[in-house]
Every structure is written in C-alpha cells, then in structure tokens.
Amino acid sequence: MTTVSSERVVRTEAPLDALRPDVREFTASVDAAVLRPVDQSVLDWADRARIALRVALVNEHQEYADEIARELDSLAGAGAAEVIRDTDRWRELPESRQALLAHCEQVALDPADAGAGEIAVLQAHGFTAAQVVAASQVVAYVSYRVRLLLGVRLVAEAGDGPVSGPVNTIEAGATADGCELPAPAEAFPVLRWVPWVEPDESAGADSSPLHQTLSHDPLVLAQRSALHDAIMAGSLDRADRELAALAASLITGCEYCASVHGRRQVELSRDQVTSVALAKAGPAAVADPRQRAIVDAVGALSPTPAALDAADIRRLHAAGLSADDARDLIAVAAMFAWTNRLLMTLGNAAA
Structure with missing residues (x-):
C-alpha cells in the first residue's frame, strides 16, 4: 500500500x-x-x-x-x-x-x-x-x-508438487550444434562499452564510460551499486550467481554483460564447458541438473512478461537450492533485468 x-x-x-x-x-x-x-x-x-x-x-x-x-x-x-x-x-x-x-x-x-x-x-x-x-x-x-x-x-508459495526437468540433448564437453565448442576466451571476448548519451563530465576522466554516463544521477548510481554488490554476495555459490547473470544477459541480448559474466563464471568454476555451451547452444547444452535448473529458472524470469512459475522453484529445491538460495538467484536475475537494460539502451558493446 x-x-x-x-x-x-x-x-x-x-x-x-x-x-x-x-x-x-x-x-x-x-x-x-x-x-x-x-x-x-x-x-x-x-x-x-x-x-x-x-x-x-x-x-x-x-x-x-x-x-x-x-x-x-x-x-x-x-x-x-x-x-x-x-x-x-x-x-x-x-x-x-x-x-x-x-x-x-x-x-x-x-x-x-x-x-x-x-x-x-x-x-x-x-x-x-x-x-x-x-x-x-x-x-x-x-x-x-x-x-x-x-x-x-x-x-513462498511453491510448496509440494510435481518436479520434472527437461531432457538434456547435448553431452557435457561435447559439441554445440555439431561443432566443437570454442575456448572461453573466444566465446567471451573482452569488449568496450560506448555510450550513446553524453557522459557526465564531473564524474572524472579516470572512471569508466558507464560510470560517467550513470553519474548524471549520482544518488541512484551509488544506491544501485550498493544493491548490486549485496545481491552478488550471499549463500548461493558465486559461480552459480555468475551463471545466472550470464543466462539473464543471453535471454535479454546484452552482449557486453554476457561477455563479462561468462568469463567470470569460467574463472570461478574452473569449468571450461558449461558457460560456453550455454552461450553457443542454449540451455539444452547444460548437462548438470543443478545448473540446468538455475538456467531454466533465470530464463523463465527474464522475458517481459516473466514466465516463472512454482514448478521452476520446485525444480530448484529438488536440485539442492534452499529457499534462501532460490531468493538469492531471483535477486541476481532481477538485477540483470536492470543492468542489461541500462547497458543496451544507453550505449552499445564494441570490440
């Protein structure tokens, strides 16, 4: 109210x-x-x-x-x-x-x-x-x-009910669409972000172009940064958070965020396959049931309007995520609905 x-x-x-x-x-x-x-x-x-x-x-x-x-x-x-x-x-x-x-x-x-x-x-x-x-x-x-x-x-409402997951169609570490998966560095190249609006000159020349752009509203920038940092910490494993950020960014189409968080997920998990396979072949290439439940839940939450339902939450619980973990995951996916929209509409990614 x-x-x-x-x-x-x-x-x-x-x-x-x-x-x-x-x-x-x-x-x-x-x-x-x-x-x-x-x-x-x-x-x-x-x-x-x-x-x-x-x-x-x-x-x-x-x-x-x-x-x-x-x-x-x-x-x-x-x-x-x-x-x-x-x-x-x-x-x-x-x-x-x-x-x-x-x-x-x-x-x-x-x-x-x-x-x-x-x-x-x-x-x-x-x-x-x-x-x-x-x-x-x-x-x-x-x-x-x-x-x-x-x-x-x-x-809060998921409760008990049927839990059924999709069948994975691609073996872990194998191929994407019949082709060998690229190396992580090739799948997630380092990109620049170039603004479409004039940056705030008072932000300082040594800050990033995104920081300079968002500094037109410094209070929101500071509050949002604090919220982002809080969301990216907590009970859910950090590699799982990065996987969620990647999945959300792929759904929304944010090339810059996908590159950043794909690299981070690989670094944290030391898994050279999962993020690359997700980026190149989609959720069906994610063989691990826990990671697949995470990717599918984020994929359901990311479109407009969202399609997440209680069955997605029950799959997360069946894969080993507690209620706290599930809420952490939702917060990450929701935050990247925010982040993606800023980066995709105030500027663009460039090599």
Whole structure:
C-alpha cells in the first residue's frame, strides 16, 4: 500500500520481507532514489510514476501497477493513471511525453530494439542526457522490482508438487550444434562499452564510460551499486550467481554483460564447458541438473512478461537450492533485468 503526502511517499515493503536484510534495505533505498528523489528538477515524481506504471503494465504485474496507479493519481490528479493504461489516450499528453513513454515501454519489453536512433528521437524532443538516464533508471528499476516481487512470492508459495526437468540433448564437453565448442576466451571476448548519451563530465576522466554516463544521477548510481554488490554476495555459490547473470544477459541480448559474466563464471568454476555451451547452444547444452535448473529458472524470469512459475522453484529445491538460495538467484536475475537494460539502451558493446 502507498500513501502520499506533500513531502514524501512511503511504500510498504512487506512482500519483500523474506529477502536478506541487506538486499531488502538497499532495495528500499534505491526505490526512493529512483521514484521519489528529493530533487525533482530532472524528472518529477509524476513523470517517474507514469513510466513506472507503464513498465508494470507491460510486465503484467497488476498488483504493483495498481499501487503505482494510486500514487500517480495522488500526484497528478484523479484519472492520470487511466491515461497511461490506455495508449489511445496518450494523445492527451504532450508529444514529448508520448515519445518518452513509447521509448520506455520499448526498453521494458525488448531493449534490443531501443538503440541510438531512439535516443536521438528523445534528444530531438528536447530531453537532456540527465533526463534520458533518469528515465532509463526508472524503467530498469521497475523491471527489477516486478521480477523480484514475482520470484519472492513464488518461493513462498511453491510448496509440494510435481518436479520434472527437461531432457538434456547435448553431452557435457561435447559439441554445440555439431561443432566443437570454442575456448572461453573466444566465446567471451573482452569488449568496450560506448555510450550513446553524453557522459557526465564531473564524474572524472579516470572512471569508466558507464560510470560517467550513470553519474548524471549520482544518488541512484551509488544506491544501485550498493544493491548490486549485496545481491552478488550471499549463500548461493558465486559461480552459480555468475551463471545466472550470464543466462539473464543471453535471454535479454546484452552482449557486453554476457561477455563479462561468462568469463567470470569460467574463472570461478574452473569449468571450461558449461558457460560456453550455454552461450553457443542454449540451455539444452547444460548437462548438470543443478545448473540446468538455475538456467531454466533465470530464463523463465527474464522475458517481459516473466514466465516463472512454482514448478521452476520446485525444480530448484529438488536440485539442492534452499529457499534462501532460490531468493538469492531471483535477486541476481532481477538485477540483470536492470543492468542489461541500462547497458543496451544507453550505449552499445564494441570490440
């Protein structure tokens, strides 16, 4: 439930109470920084709520959409949420806001189709680099949150039931599509990330291009970094986390993230086959039942809307993951729904 006053919005975090305290607390902090920043000069709360509502709707998370809709109506007047729900009514909005909403919806649905051309359209409508980054953070954060809410609920509700896994079609260490698997260095080359928006000059020339770009919103950058670091630690084995990051990035199509986390998974696991086979031949090439359950659960959570269900959670438990492990895994997959969308729509990977 959300209550709105002239000073702040307070969001109840009860659905996420089962998360580790650090992940839960950092999620609450970043929620405030993304959706209700003290400084509203870049994007005000109402515009952030409009974007958040549209992202929740395309993800088909009705409960969260209703929560944001109530917030938007409190901020912008009764009926404001209905305009966002009904795309035919977007014509009631200024053309610049229509363009921003259309871009944000595309980033939520399929970031692979939101590139430099779409950024140029926003710039032609007068949006600054800081506004583009702020809007992107809203889309990416809500993409994270709806997946986290779904996964945490399913872990709580999975219970007992049938557990059946798919049949692996490729032997471990053999071939991908009839060809010898490449070496990890070939499968996951080192790439650069090149921004499509002008970086924040105050970030410092010695920081990475991504850090310089996200520094247009330094508070969100700091809060998100703390959350990311918390999620990538915990009870679940680090190599399994990297496998989850890779699987999510492959589904979303983030070449840069797949390269980074494919290499890390190989380094941590000392397994020269699994990540390469996953990248080159898909989940059917993952022979180990535990790793396959992880890859399939992440694969079900990553699309928009997500397809994760209780059977996926029961498979994780049958493969040896505890409820805490499963929640850690969901947090990783949800975080990479966020990370992938930033890297794929604010810039691109280059050799």
